[in-house]
Structure formats: structure tokens, C-alpha cells
Amino acid sequence: MTDVRHDRRGYQSVFGRPNREWVCGCRETAGPCATGPDSSGHCGARHDCQTINENGRWRCTRPESAGGTCPEGPAPDGACSQPVGECLPVRTRRAVRNRTVLWTMVTMIGVLALLFGGRWEGGGPAFGPLSSVHSGIEVCVACHPSSSSRELSWIPTAFAPKSPEDHNAACIACHDVGPNGGRAHLVPPETLQRLTTNAAERRASEKDVRSPVIPAPDFANRDIACATCHSEHQGRDYDLVAMTDERCQACHIQRIEGLGASHPEFTEFPGQRQQSILFDHATHYRIHIPEKFMAVTIPCNLCHQTQGDGRDMGTTSFEKSCDACHGPEVNGKDATTSGKGIPFLSLPALDLETLRKAGVAVDGWPAAADGVLTPFMVALLSGESGNRELLDRTADLDLGALKDVSKEGIAAVDGLLRAIERLALDLRASGAKTVDDRLSISRIRKGNPPLPGMLVAGLTQTVVDVFIRTSLPHLAPQGNTETGTLTAETWKPSGGWFVEGYTLYYRPVGHNDVFSRAWFEYLARFGRKKSPEALAEAIDLFRYEEIPGKCAKCHATRQFGPGADFRGWGPRNPAGGELRFTDFSHNRHLHPVAIRNEGVENCRICHKLAEGDGFAEWYVDPEQTPYQSNFVPIPKERCAVCHDGNQVVDRCTRCHAYHVRPVSPAGSNHR
Amino acid sequence: MTRRPLVRGLEAVGVVVAAILLGAAIDQYGQALRDSRYLAGWILAGGLVFLMALELRGQILTVPAGPMSLWIRVHSFLGWLVIATFVFHTEWRLPDSVFGWLLWASFLVLAGSGALGFLLARWIPPRLTDGGEPVPFEEIPVIRAGLARDARACAMGAVRDSCSSMIAASYVKTLQAYFARPRNLICHLWGSSSRIDRLTAELDAVAGYVDEVGRDRVAELRRLVVLKDDLDRQLALQGLLRGWPFVHLPIGYGILLCSIMHVLMVYGYSSGAP
Numbered sequence: 018m019t020d021v022r023h024d025r026r027g028y029q030s031v032f033g034r035p036n037r038e039w040v041c042g043c044r045e046t047a048g049p050c051a052t053g054p055d056s057s058g059h060c061g062a063r064h065d066c067q068t069i070n071e072n073g074r075w076r077c078t079r080p081e082s083a084g085g086t087c088p089e090g091p092a093p094d095g096a097c098s099q100p101v102g103e104c105l106p107v108r109t110r111r112a113v114r115n116r117t118v119l120w121t122m123v124t125m126i127g128v129l130a131l132l133f134g135g136r137w138e139g140g141g142p143a144f145g146p147l148s149s150v151h152s153g154i155e156v157c158v159a160c161h162p163s164s165s166s167r168e169l170s171w172i173p174t175a176f177a178p179k180s181p182e183d184h185n186a187a188c189i190a191c192h193d194v195g196p197n198g199g200r201a202h203l204v205p206p207e208t209l210q211r212l213t214t215n216a217a218e219r220r221a222s223e224k225d226v227r228s229p230v231i232p233a234p235d236f237a238n239r240d241i242a243c244a245t246c247h248s249e250h251q252g253r254d255y256d257l258v259a260m261t262d263e264r265c266q267a268c269h270i271q272r273i274e275g276l277g278a279s280h281p282e283f284t285e286f287p288g289q290r291q292q293s294i295l296f297d298h299a300t301h302y303r304i305h306i307p308e309k310f311m312a313v314t315i316p317c318n319l320c321h322q323t324q325g326d327g328r329d330m331g332t333t334s335f336e337k338s339c340d341a342c343h344g345p346e347v348n349g350k351d352a353t354t355s356g357k358g359i360p361f362l363s364l365p366a367l368d369l370e371t372l373r374k375a376g377v378a379v380d381g382w383p384a385a386a387d388g389v390l391t392p393f394m395v396a397l398l399s400g401e402s403g404n405r406e407l408l409d410r411t412a413d414l415d416l417g418a419l420k421d422v423s424k425e426g427i428a429a430v431d432g433l434l435r436a437i438e439r440l441a442l443d444l445r446a447s448g449a450k451t452v453d454d455r456l457s458i459s460r461i462r463k464g465n466p467p468l469p470g471m472l473v474a475g476l477t478q479t480v481v482d483v484f485i486r487t488s489l490p491h492l493a494p495q496g497n498t499e500t501g502t503l504t505a506e507t508w509k510p511s512g513g514w515f516v517e518g519y520t521l522y523y524r525p526v527g528h529n530d531v532f533s534r535a536w537f538e539y540l541a542r543f544g545r546k547k548s549p550e551a552l553a554e555a556i557d558l559f560r561y562e563e564i565p566g567k568c569a570k571c572h573a574t575r576q577f578g579p580g581a582d583f584r585g586w587g588p589r590n591p592a593g594g595e596l597r598f599t600d601f602s603h604n605r606h607l608h609p610v611a612i613r614n615e616g617v618e619n620c621r622i623c624h625k626l627a628e629g630d631g632f633a634e635w636y637v638d639p640e641q642t643p644y645q646s647n648f649v650p651i652p653k654e655r656c657a658v659c660h661d662g663n664q665v666v667d668r669c670t671r672c673h674a675y676h677v678r679p680v681s682p683a684g685s686n687h688r
Numbered sequence: 689m690t691r692r693p694l695v696r697g698l699e700a701v702g703v704v705v706a707a708i709l710l711g712a713a714i715d716q717y718g719q720a721l722r723d724s725r726y727l728a729g730w731i732l733a734g735g736l737v738f739l740m741a742l743e744l745r746g747q748i749l750t751v752p753a754g755p756m757s758l759w760i761r762v763h764s765f766l767g768w769l770v771i772a773t774f775v776f777h778t779e780w781r782l783p784d785s786v787f788g789w790l791l792w793a794s795f796l797v798l799a800g801s802g803a804l805g806f807l808l809a810r811w812i813p814p815r816l817t818d819g820g821e822p823v824p825f826e827e828i829p830v831i832r833a834g835l836a837r838d839a840r841a842c843a844m845g846a847v848r849d850s851c852s853s854m855i856a857a858s859y860v861k862t863l864q865a866y867f868a869r870p871r872n873l874i875c876h877l878w879g880s881s882s883r884i885d886r887l888t889a890e891l892d893a894v895a896g897y898v899d900e901v902g903r904d905r906v907a908e909l910r911r912l913v914v915l916k917d918d919l920d921r922q923l924a925l926q927g928l929l930r931g932w933p934f935v936h937l938p939i940g941y942g943i944l945l946c947s948i949m950h951v952l953m954v955y956g957y958s959s960g961a962p
Contacts, residue, residue, distance in 0.1 A: 142785060
């Protein structure tokens with residue numbers, strides 16, 4: 018074969034010129050000429066050679082490779098005597114390749130112009146279809162407001178800086194995500210900061226902490242775009258809310274291998290927080306629930322039922338669960354006559370002799386009065402100009418023993434008595450308007466205060482008249498001298514106002530009584546600043562005194578302490594805006610199989626009562642005793658029995674909700 | 689093990705290891721609550737531009753920039769990585785839009801032609817040197833024309849020298865068409881020699897019916913036929929070797945255009961994922 022190659026050498030042309038655009042078209046027939054085509058692709062050969070004039074004689078210059086000097090030689094005028102035929106030059110391979118590139122790009126530009134030149138609908142030519150839940154959206158600008166669907170007008174937006182708020186605006190236009198829509202977990206920034214700081218402190222002492230190769234953006238301090246997790250244009254069947262454990266752990270860097278492995282223990286779950294309803298489960302479960310109930314039903318069901326979609330375990334109503342035992346406490350049926358009402362206006366015991374000697378006008382004030390200033394009186398008196406000082410100056414005085422009191426003190430008492438008289442007369446004259454004027458309720462702009470009429474709960478002029486004629490007869494209008502006979506038993510046994518002795522009482526009509534509720538809410542929400550002593554006394558009154566109502570016995574008065582807020586009357590309402598990171602469905606876990614497997618009632622499989630009387634001790638002395646739940650935390654092994662990754666998945670999002678508040682479906686945020 | 693297979697083995701292992709590391713990095717980026725398609729996309733775009741540098745080096749660069757063999761080796765190494773990045777970028781999913789299909793199909797052609805070229809560059813060159821130095825591709829038509837002229841002259845000379853028309857008749861019947869243009873290209877790709885064997889057998893048969901001078905002419909024709917056959921083999925192999933860039937290069941430039949449009953669209957219609 019070597020010979021074959023050797024033999025071929027004689028056929029190779031001298032001029033290759035592969036980098037030119039054109040080559041001679043004769044190379045496949047007679048062989049390429051020595052001249053070759055010009056740069057425009059025209060044949061450059063006319064003769065075999067370019068003759069040269071040397072000393073007046075024309076000489077042939079045909080090269081040896083083309084046959085050498087021709088025998089005829091140049092003509093007398095110097096023309097070559099060997100004319101050659103004109104050929105059609107052909108492009109070189111390199112030129113053909115370049116033209117192919119050029120035409121491919123022209124074609125591609127044409128295709129792109131066809132694709133993007135017109136108006137778009139749906140995902141347009143460049144993006145995939147939307148998920149089924151968003152498939153009704155037909156125009157791009159619905160979600161990309163900064164990008165118009167007009168021809169190529171979206172190009173400038175590619176260079177415009179956009180913040181997560183800009184991106185989220187279109188989502189929030191349809192979905193109600195609350196006031197913190199741009200924050201991670203929809204949590205307020207300060208809360209997120211606090212949680213992050215707490216987590217960082219805990220993390221410092223934990224060993225299962227990994228350092229991510231690529232850290233997540235600092236979402237604790239900046240907004241997060243919805244599309245970070247909810248990626249659209251992935252097709253009709255794409256799961257928009259799918260979330261891997263790894264993505265959770267981009268921020269939560271404590272390594273969690275599984276629920277049963279390295280997941281933290283449930284030290285505070287559930288029920289380790291102080292509840293708004295102070296209910297001692299241990300006492301009720303062990304002592305008060307009759308045996309007959311235990312035999313026929315799960316005792317927890319007496320008071321608890323799942324709510325809504327079955328996720329949350331709520332409580333039944335007071336009437337259904339509590340009224341049988343606690344109803345008489347509320348409406349005073351089981352109280353003595355004097356304890357059937359809540360003292361509203363009451364005349365304090367006075368040292369009339371000393372006051373009279375000091376020149377104080379106390380004619381008409383009953384010597385037998387033995388009451389105290391009720392919290393309602395304190396609150397109403399405080400609302401009159403100048404009374405605040407009087408109340409402060411008389412706060413430490415025993416009004417029944419004023420012998421050793423200074424003249425200034427006697428003057429203060431005098432002023433207080435006049436204030437009480439004015440209060441009684443104002444109530445008689447104006448009723449609810451007096452309350453409104455003195456408590457400035459109409460001027461309260463935030464906090465949804467109770468209506469003034471609710472704070473006097475149907476108190477009529479007649480009732481106040483009776484109180485004045487009985488207790489302060491010197492203030493009574495002349496003429497009608499008849500004293501009232503409205504008592505607890507004879508006038509309104511089912512609730513309402515009555516006068517007993519020198520006190521105007523209100524008897525609650527039952528649970529959720531309008532008067533009790535209105536005053537309790539007013540004092541809880543607004544009393545801390547305006548009448549702190551009235552608030553404290555009202556709490557004692559509603560809790561400890563032997564009077565009906567007993568609101569504070571069960572409704573969390575401890576939340577009224579310094580720095581705390583009033584959170585309403587009812588038990589925890591999961592749908593009421595509380596931040597929830599856990600998405601546990603009671604209904605899903607109340608499966609009969611669980612009952613059969615354990616052989617005990619369903620709830621107590623997980624909720625086990627704590628040993629000891631920690632809750633009761635805290636209830637009696639909340640200031641000195643730390644809060645202790647009635648229940649021990651659920652051991653995570655209890656959950657991991659099923660959530661082991663095999664029987665039931667143990668992914669983060671199986672139990673944890675990313676959004677701590679419900680995100681409304683599309684359309685609910687339309688105004 | 690000789691040096692070349694060892695180097696190629698190391699290159700293959702290097703590509704696999706680099707692809708795994710690249711995939712892990714992109715995955716980590718996605719797990720860090722970022723859109724990994726952006727990272728993979730920019731790596732892909734950077735890779736494509738870098739791969740185009742090979743073309744620029746051939747077209748534009750006039751200053752010394754290292755041996756071409758090194759450039760080609762780096763090009764093929766990065767090419768495999770870019771294919772892996774494309775897979776990561778598309779997340780193993782088929783496109784679901786017209787433009788997506790255009791990009792996807794273009795890349796498929798680009799990657800396919802590149803992979804084909806990679807294989808051809810390893811399969812063909814050893815075969816080109818089977819019989820010595822390979823023929824310059826541009827010289828093949830010239831050589832073929834020379835062979836055709838010689839074959840014709842040889843056949844016509846046989847009529848004059850041996851007073852026999854058998855050789856000329858055989859030339860007109862089969863050899864004239866054989867020398868006129870490239871023949872049996874597909875057979876040469878498959879490595880088949882049946883056609884040339886049949887042709888030489890016919891010439892051998894003619895040699896039995898001519899005199900001594902005629903047999904010399906037949907031998908000369910037989911030599912020219914073998915030369916033409918080797919030339920056709922060179923044309924077939926070199927044509928394939930030099931043909932795939934005619935697909936690879938234009939689609940590479942086209943995909944750059946599409947990529948620019950793709951980037952503009954992605955950022956123009958960004959949804960805010962970091």
C-alpha cells in the first residue's frame with residue numbers, strides 16, 4: 018500500500034489554497050490552472066502563462082508542473098499561444114461551511130421572529146403550561162405585570178431590577194396571605210427574628226448541625242418571593258406546593274434525619290402554653306366525671322370535638338360541657354341571697370360622726386352602709402375630672418374610722434362622697450350616656466370596645482331611682498317617697514338589676530352575660546391604663562368573691578398581667594390567625610384501628626395526664642409557681658411508631674405547615 | 689497499557705467525576721432555596737461560549753494560542769460537561785413549549801453531532817493512515833482527474849500497442865464510469881472491498897485474452913484502479929470526518945441566538961426566585 022501512496026504523489030496539484038473562498042473548477046477534469054479564480058469567484062485563467070518581455074523578446078513562463086515552456090512560444094504581440102477554456106470556479110469547503118452558518122442563523126432569526134413577533138396567550142411560545150389551578154389565567158400580565166404581551170416590549174424588563182415585593186404583588190392580588198405576605202412562613206419580621214435568634218442560641222449547643230455548602234439567602238431579614246417554592250409553568254399536573262426536606266433544611270440547618278432519629282423531642286407540644294381557658298383536666302378527669310360517663314363513652318368527648326376539617330380539637334359550648342355543674346356559679350342560683358348579684362353601686366361604710374364634726378354634709382348617708390367602692394364605681398369615678406386625685410388620696414384611708422385623719426384627708430373624703438352622689442344622679446339622669454362620658458368609650462378608636470349600653474345592661478332610671486331613695490334619700494326627687502322593693506328573689510330571679518341594702522346589684526342572666534362580659538372586656542382591654550386598681554379589683558371580684566359570674570375563675574386572667582394582652586374569651590381558635598407551624602389533623606389520627614391496637618380510649622394514647630398537682634398549684638399561686646400543663650409532652654416515639662418513613666412518610670411537611678396562617682384560594686382577595 | 693488509552697481513560701473518568709460534582713453543586717444550589725435552573729443555565733451558557741472559542745481560535749486568532757490538539761481535547765472534555773449541564777438545566781424533563789422544543793432540539797442536534805464527531809475523530813484517523821500518509825482532502829478531485837486521464841490514455845494505448853480492442857472495450861464498459869467520479873463510498877465506510885475485488889477480477893480475466901504488451905497495460909490499469917479505490921476510501925472517510933462540522937457549527941451559532949433570546953425571556957418574565 019505504501020507504493021500506492023507513493024505513486025499518487027505525481028497527481029497532486031501545486032496550489033492548494035484551501036483558505037480562499039473559491040478554487041478552480043477544472044480540478045476534477047484537466048486539473049487546476051496555476052492562476053486560479055479571483056476573490057469574486059471569476060475564473061482568472063485565459064492562457065497557460067503570462068508572457069514576459071525580456072530585451073524586446075517575449076518569453077513563455079509556463080511552469081514545469083504544467084508542461085514547461087511551450088514549443089510554439091508567445092505571439093509577436095506577446096500573447097500566449099496556449100489559450101485555455103474558462104471554467105466555473107467552485108467554493109472551498111471552508112466557504113461552504115461559512116455560508117451554511119450564515120443561512121442557518123438567518124433561518125433561526127426568521128423562526129424566532131415568527132415565534133415572538135405576535136401576541137401571546139397562555140404560556141406563550143416560550144413557557145410551559147400553567148398548573149391546573151392557574152390554568153384559567155390567559156394573559157401573561159396577570160402574573161407578570163411589568164411585562165407586557167406586546168411585541169418584544171418585555172425585553173427592557175429583563176434589565177429592570179425587581180424586588181420580591183414586586184414579584185409577589187401579582188400573587189397577593191388574588192391570594193390573601195395576610196399582612197406579612199412577603200416574609201418567610203408569613204411570620205411578622207420581629208417574630209421571625211426572635212425565632213431565628215432563639216434557634217441560633219439553641220444551635221450553638223447542639224452537635225447535629227451541618228454547615229451547608231451553599232447557604233440559603235438570609236430570609237430572616239429579607240422578603241422571599243412566592244416563586245421560591247411555588248414554581249409555575251411546569252405543566253398541568255405539577256405539584257405547586259411540593260417541598261423537599263432538604264429545602265426545609267436550607268434554613269433549618271439542624272440536621273433532621275427522620276422523626277424517630279434526630280427530630281427534637283416535643284418538649285412543648287402540645288399544651289405547654291398557658292391556655293385562655295383555665296381548666297384543670299386532672300381534677301375533672303379523676304374526680305368530677307361521673308363513672309356512668311366513663312362506661313359509655315370516651316370521657317374527653319364530653320367536652321372536646323374536632324372542628325372544621327377535623328384538624329383541630331375544639332371544645333364544646335359552656336352550656337353543653339360546663340353548665341350542669343358550673344351554671345349555678347354563674348347565675349347565682351346556688352348562692353345566698355346577698356351573693357346573688359354583682360355589686361355595681363355600693364355605699365361605703367362611713368365614720369359619719371367624724372365627718373359631721375368636720376362639717377361634711379353627710380345627712381342622708383346611711384349609718385348602716387357597709388359596702389366598699391366596687392371596681393365599676395372606681396372606673397366610673399375615675400372618668401370624672403378631679404376624681405382621680407381624690408381616689409388616690411383616699412385609697413389608703415379606712416372610711417369607717419376617720420378620727421385620726423387630717424383635714425386634707427377629710428376634705429378628700431368629702432370630695433369622694435360628692436363624687437359618688439354625682440355618679441348616682443348622673444346614672445339616674447343619663448344612664449348609658451354617663452358611662453360613655455366617663456369612660457370615653459366613644460373616643461376609643463382601636464380595640465373594639467363594648468357599647469356603653471352593654472356596660473349598664475338594661476339598667477333603667479327606675480332601678481337607679483330605687484337605689485337613690487333607699488341609699489341616698491336626700492338626693493331623691495321630692496314627692497314620691499316610696500322606697501323600692503326590688504330584691505333578688507322577688508323581682509328578677511332570672512337575672513337583672515336589684516337593690517339590696519345600700520347596694521345596687523346586677524345579677525347575671527347566665528353564661529356569656531352581657532354586663533359581665535362587657536365590663537370584663539372593657540377592664541381587660543382598656544382598664545390597665547385608665548383604672549389599674551379597678552382592673553385588679555374586678556379580677557378578684559369576678560374570681561374569688563362569693564358572687565355570681567366567676568368569669569375569671571376559668572377565663573385566663575393571668576393574661577391581663579403586665580405585658581400581656583387580652584386574647585378573648587374562648588379557647589384557642591386555630592383558625593383565628595394564630596401562627597401555627599404544625600399541621601396536625603386529629604380526625605386522621607382518630608382511627609378506630611388506633612383504639613383497638615392500644616386497648617384504651619383514643620385520646621389518651623397520646624395525651625397522658627401529668628403526675629402531681631403542678632397545674633393546680635400554679636392555678637392557686639400563679640405569681641410564685643411556674644406554669645405546668647396538665648399533660649406531659651407527647652414522646653416523639655409515639656408518632657414514630659407509624660411515621661417511620663415506611664408505613665407513613667415522615668417528611669417535614671407531613672406535620673409542619675410552611676405557611677403559619679391559611680392562604681386563601683384565588684379570588685378571595687378580590688376587592 | 690500504552691499512553692494514549694491511559695490518557696483517554698483518565699479523560700473519561702475526569703468527565704464523569706466533573707459531571708457528578710457539577711450535578712451535586714447545582715443540586716445543593718437548588719436545595720438552598722434558590723432556582724438551580726439559573727445556575728445551571730449560566731454554566732451552560734458560559735460553557736457554550738467557551739466551546740465556541742475553538743471556532744474563534746480557528747477563524748480569528750493569528751497569535752499562537754497553544755496546539756490545536758489541546759484545544760480539541762479541552763473542547764471535547766467541556767462538551768461532555770455541557771451536555772451534563774443541559775440535563776441538569778432541563779431537570780430531565782422534555783420541553784413543553786414551542787420555543788423550548790426549538791432549544792431542546794437544537795441542542796440535541798448540536799450535542800449529537802458533537803458526540804458523533806468525537807467518535808469519528810477517534811475512529812477514522814487510524815484508518816486514514818492504514819496505507820501511509822492520508823491524502824489532503826482538497827487534492828482528492830485533482831488526483832482523481834489525473835488517474836482518470838492516465839487510465840484513459842492507458843486503455844487507448846493498448847489498442848495501438850497490442851492491436852486488441854478488449855482492453856479498450858473493458859475500459860469503456862466499466863472503468864470509464866469508475867474513474868469518472870467517486871464510487872463505492874458507502875462500501876468504504878463499512879470496510880467492504882467486494883466491489884474493487886470484482887473490478888480487479890474482471891481485469892485479471894481480460895489479461896488472459898491479450899498478448900504480453902496487453903498484459904502490461906492491464907497491469908497498469910489494475911494499479912490505477914487500486915489507486916482510485918484507495919482515493920475513494922480516503923474521500924469517504926475524510927468526507928465523514930469533515931462533514932459533521934457542517935451540522936455542528938451552524939447549529940452552534942443558531943443555539944447561541946436562541947440562548948440570548950431565552951435569557952432575555954427568563955429575566956423579562958422572572959418570577960423572583962433567587
